[in-house]
Amino acid sequence: MNDLFGLSMNYIMGGLLVVLAIAAAAVGWVLLRNRVMFFIGVRNIPRRKAQTVLVIIGLMLSTTIISAAFSIGDTVNYSITNQAYDRLHSIDEVVQAQTGQNDSAFDSGASITSPVPIPEGQAKQYVDAFQQIPGVDGAVSVIRGPVPVSNERAGQTEPLVLLVGVPTDQTRGFQSDFEDLQGNLVSVADLGQDEIYANKSAADKLDVKQGDTLRLFVAGQGSNFTVKDILQDRVLTGTVFGEAKGLLLGLPRAQEVFQRPEQVDLIAVSNDGGVHNDLGKSKAIEKALNEKLQGTKWRAKASKLEAVNAASDASSQLTAFFVVLGLFSIAAGMLLIFLIFVMLAAERKVEMGMVRAVGTKRRHLIQMFMSEGMAYNVMAAAVGCALGIAISLVMVRVMAALFSAFDLSIVFHVTARSLIVSYSLGVVLTFVTVTFSSWRISSLNIVAAIRDISESVTKRAGLWSLTFGGLGVAFGLLLLVTGWQAALQFPFTSGFTLAMLGLALIARFAGVRPRAVFTTTGLVLLLFWLLGAGNNLPFIKKMDGGMEMFFLSGIAMVASCTWVLVYNADLMLAGLTLTGGRFSRLLPSIRTAVAYPLANKFRTGMTIAMISLVVFALVMMSTMQTNFSRIFLSDDALGGYQVRVTENPSNHITDLRAALTAAGFNGPGGGTSGIDRVDDVDVASQRVVQVRMAPAPGEKGDDFTGYPTYGATDSFIANNGVKFQARAEGLATDADVWRKMASDPNTAVIDAFSIPGGGFNIGGPGFSLKGIKQTDRTFQPLKIEVRDAASGKTREVQIVGIISFKASAMYFGLYLAPGVFSDVFPKPDSTLHFVRLNSGVSSTEMAKGIEKALLAQGVQADSLRKLIDDNQALNQGFLYLIQGFMGLGLFVGIAAVGVIAFRTVVERRQQIGMLRALGYTRRAVALSFVMESSFITLLGVVSGVALGLLLARQLITSEDFSMVGIEGFYIPWLQVLGIGAFAFLASLLMTIVPSRQASSIPIAQALRYE
């Protein structure tokens, strides 16, 4: 992982180390110039061990989250890179037919058939030429293709295994690629006429042992081979990303099997330096190779370098994703740090008053707390880093299970750089917070501190209130206007919020009571943010916003709600008192449980905010994900079919039903009687398909990019049940769209994800439609160009329908009318057969039966419902992973409850003694503390849940989201209640020890306490 949010990790590390050095220097300066203050600051650390441990726990949480995020990024980077090196092994560059695609797709399962084979003779000339280039270790021609395989002994079959053929006499530079499981190198030249190597994945799937006989099927012909040995998974032994199973033959024998004499599909090139060579030289060699290929249809790509870079990009994105998700928790962590230091200051109020009285200045108090804070900080950050690694180890295990579905092996790894960045960032964030809190603490009233009484509260706020209020209003309005003009949510909403806060401060300066000011401000902001979600603000135009809005809305809404709660909770007290009257023995505990938190609005508000922030994020994420998932659970997602059969490109099936009958298929219901009908869709090779928006006359136009493209046959057009979310003008119904496709060969339909913002852009820039929004229901037909990169044939077509969001997952791609498809792509890569079943027939059983019956043809049959369910299960797995990570922040809130509980036991020691004297039993005292913590936690949990659900509801029911087909609003009660219950119970647990402490204080001792 080389960058984060667009910044180089090395620069980030360097910058943080500089700031860390400044922070250390600041404290070092205190040590040198004012040793007394430094040692006063740090002396409590060894003296109050329990408190030290608690402070360290509180301070380490932000670092833990940061460290976990970076560890995950490193793990993904290492895993993908490792897998790339392992599989590519000696291959550094690959020469293939030029298609203009942006991705090096040669090693992906989506493009294992070559659209333009290289004549073998020509390939040999290139191989000889390449080997003369300085830095090139070797070059080898390769043929390959997917074949169905069966292992009779084990009774196992696989519809798709990649058969690779390499020359027997030309593997210089690639010898180490052919390695058996014991680490011995083998040679293709050692294979007999009917011998074959299987790679490990194929051996595992087919239960292959040495000596087994495998039967391969190509073009309906079967060939038997004896397995000579099992080799490691490599590209040259048939492994590609997404399909790891492979077999290896000598080139001539493989050409014979494929019935493609004197053809190869690619040339693999190896550079000097072994597997882990200097990738920096790869680009120069790529250039040298392309110079030799000038004027031909073939191009070289630095595949290993691209794979490693892709790994770095993926890990950067993942780390950024987790860091953004963790922002709530990190923010809560910083609030906790602030709270801890305010608590520490409260504990030492008298002492601080005394030292101020004898001549210590304010800055000395700041230095004292800074020193202490830094001492805790360096310890806490180290602990946090270690804990973050431990947590990421657990997360990696979960990820390994999830990512195995994508043929990705996850291996834990963390770099020194990430550790340094995590540690430094944790220390810096904490240092800033500690310094701010030290500054705030230092402005105490000396007399009030010495006498340990509350400082007098002035009715009006000071001049600072007016100053900052004015600045807030001015800056807020500037942001507001900027956001309005640019139609961007972030500046608009943050500007409004800032302006409102500024007005609140000004109102305080004017003497308006705090309750009125903060209640009004809080309610206005809550309303603003709730209505703003989903662009529902009246009189306000629609604006664009990204994931940053999730974070900003959470912070703003939680803060607003917390103000309203804290300044009005006394109304709750009145209500509780009425209820508590029925239980008079409990009434004192209830009353104090509510009254004490209300008396200390600051610490209560911070704790509520900490808990609420994280609960809000978890509930919001859970609810949004659940509602989105439900889109795909409806039958509309199936498009009118239940089974999809993907044929092997080497074994075309013209008539699926006839092929099944010929194979003796006996499916559910007998024979093929369970099948209602089969409709076909032709598939264009992804290696050659290119699309772009048709340029206006005289314009150059965008670059062509790849996009899955299909040819809708007449039967598919006439019989499918795929629905549309938008239609071209003049087409009133879905049937009209399909009729248009049937009658006009220059038409096409496309999935909803092609509209910007409609789906996820995985793997880099793809094709996006222009001139249409997700919310459009009708549109002018959109003109696009479709091209076969191999032949150059190009046609312009009109998009007349946008497939509904619900169906777009299963019917992702561009569907051309029959005429234009066959014109541009005369030879489809393969055909998809969509099967509609009769009522009551199990799609899973049918799919299995079809696959088994047509093993020789190497078909893959999938139940569409099962595909959707599996996808949902995978999404749910990722959601739980993310929720687990975000849930770390709950520990911040729980720690806050514990910190406050421990502190209040000390503060109220004398009062506890008095209560015990009056007749409170130990149990009543403990109960009082537990109820107090419960009250605060409950407010935090309830506000977090309510805000999360409200915001989710606003978004889900807004026009922006209803266009994707979400119907109604569904609350995942089990998850929501689970989140709330966990937060509540964990907080209660934190109160057990301090409440027991409180109840166990000897009365006489407590009464004497000062």
Added chain:
Amino acid sequence: MTTQPLQPVGIPSRDGLDLIIDARDVVKTYRTDDVTVNALQGVTLSVARSEMVAIMGPSGCGKTTLLNCLSGLDTIDGGQILINGADINELSDNRRTEFRARHMGFVFQFYNLLPVLSAVENVELPLLVSGVKAAEAREKAAAALELVHLREWAKHKPSQLSGGQRQRVTIARSLVNEPAIVWGDEPTGDLDTQNAGEIMDLIIDLNERKRQTFVIVTHAPEVAARCHRIVYMKDGQIVREEILQRAAR
């Protein structure tokens, strides 16, 4: 209402009196890792019902310790303490707590009011913990505040009251459950002379009207002089007693 300071009239016999407090040979020792402190060394003290007793002595003589032990706030290491005939040190912690709630009131130097509750809420606390219904407790608390002339301050928080007013609230709280004994630890220690005088007037008034027993630890001679009897302590022992007027019946 004020009364003249009482004159000492000698020490009569305790026989025949209705003793509400009967402590014999009370011993209390504090032990830490290095130090052993014999806070009470065989203290014997009896207090008649409705008597006002002041306990005086230099700092560290064991006055507060004696008060804490007699009231059950602290345990003893030897001897016996009977309160209204009940040996309080034989009671479990919960029973002792209950006993205090029903039979005792406390007035501390620093008021020890809950700052987050209003005056009336502070006063009704002992009633609520004794199981009195909320409405009844509120009524009685209001009446107690009336007794100390603070009815109109019922809804004020302690921070909104003067020192003298706070101490009155404390006295109201100590009396609201009509305890047999009211324990005072420097009840006027934090007050100015005028307030201190008013508080003592109140205490004496309550003693005469309500016939409650008061045991007051004090440094102030003028406070002690207004009690029926003064007990002097030194080094954990009672060294002499002084009766200022005939013990109350």
